[in-house]
Amino acid sequence: MSERIRIRTERDHDGIVAIVLPIDPEVVGRQAELRLVQRARVKRSDPVHKERRLSTHQLVLATGGSRISLGRTLEEVFAYRGEALDLELKIELEVDDGFFFDTEIEHDLSSYGRLPARAMPPLPHKEVHSPKDRFNFIANLRAIPAKARLVVLCLLLVGGPVLAVNAIVGARDQFVPESRTWFYDHSDSDGESESPLFKALAGSGVLGAMLWAAIRHQLKKYMSFAARLPPHLSLARGSRCSAAEIVSGAARVPIERAVVRIVAYNREHGQYKDQEKDGKKTRTVIKDFTSDARGIVLYEQQLLYLQANEPIERNLAGEVVFDAMFDSLYPSVRIGGSHGLSLCLEAQFLHPDYVDHDVQMENPAVAEKDFFAPRA
Incomplete structure (x- = not known):
């Protein structure tokens, strides 16, 4: 699906903007839901993952692309890569294009968190x-x-x-x-x-x-x-x-x-x-x-x-x-x-x-x- 729709992000004076651009004409006009989530991904056997929604936006896929303002939602959240757990910042886009299953794509936002890069601790x-x-x-x-x-x-x-x-x-x-x-x-x-x-x-x-x-x-x-x-x-x-x-x-x-x-x-x-x-x-x-x-x-x-x-x-x-x-x-x-x-x-x-x-x-x-x- 990523070949039919592209998502890119940029900063402006109001915060973060997501740009959703349909590549395939067949998806133009479809209803879609864009979700900004922070996800906890467990790194062990038989994991139970969990996520929380930071914001949700409804849109209709347009030929020239859609600009979705995410505001300053990411200013107090962050991504983390750890020993048994990762915290991810993602955009999830769900497109209403299936009879049984809708199509979903993701876009990584880890680099957009406001938390400064962490200093390396001197000891393991x-x-x-x-x-x-x-x-x-x-x-x-x-x-x-x-x-x-x-x-x-x-x-x-x-x-x-x-x-x-x-x-x-x-x-x-x-x-x-x-x-x-x-x-x-x-x-x-x-x-x-x-x-x-x-x-x-x-x-x-x-x-x-x-x-x-x-x-x-x-x-x-x-x-x-x-x-x-x-x-x-x-x-x-x-x-x-x-x-x-x-x-x-x-x-x-x-x-x-x-x-x-x-x-x-x-x-x-x-x-x-x-x-x-x-x-x-x-x-x-x-x-x-x-x-x-x-x-x-x-x-x-x-x-x-x-x-x-x-x-x-x-x-x-x-x-x-x-x-x-x-x-x-x-x-x-x-x-x-x-x-x-x-x-x-x-x-x-x-x-x-x-x-x-x-x-x-x-x-x-x-x-x-x-x-x-x-x-x-």
Whole structure:
């Protein structure tokens, strides 16, 4: 259809203008609808995409072309290319020319958003929001209170054998007739063949993840760590405050070579389809997902030595300046409530021998318009 109709766009003093030009005489005189949309396109298997209409225009395709003023609708929207989600700006043209199906064509408007080009963050995004947590298990175990240490040892003494026995039962049931299985049968809820060993390993994987999460929670008890933005602070270009106003906490043991960071990053939101068992039936369900993406370090300080029970904030020098967040990240946007981007602000305590701490600060008030302002 694009060979029969062409769409081009240009700027004028009133904003953006779309020019729809019929090439094929057969489409002249047809009714058409032009829609300006922002679309969230999910980049994973069985995706659920979503879009929102920014404006809708009715027209009749004319020989000399039609000029449709889109005004300044694009001034507060933007295109985005991310890890698990893209945000697209499109013109959709639907032509009333079919008995069963109308013809649709699209035109990309990504270059027309007013958001300035984003500055490239200096670090890969995973090193910002998910730095590798390397720690010494024995040293960390010694640093936590006796009660927490006992909980960890109990989890290991009880959880480890349970995982081993579960795997052994699955392996045993794999190689015996159905009538002689102990726990895992050879079929699923639909009556189809399924491996007992696979069932056992899947169960052990889930149980192991829960066990490790519980152990890590106890290992973090070598210190308290908290973070919040001062109530008087709203985030805008030029905003700044001392790191000591944001971060607080103390360790029960002396701390060496720790790093305190305050980071900001975008979080992608979307949906996908999944299959779930419901008795003997399989049904398709829609699930939400999040994926942490582009990030920037706003503040970082190394603490060479902290005495036991010494407040962290007494050792934090300097200010957190938020301008880089407006230059490198994207403003929050939601499409249909389930898709889009959010902005996260997080404080981190990184230590080479102990489990790291991270605290996400709740719903910071952000001047969204400052993302669209030119960089100084």
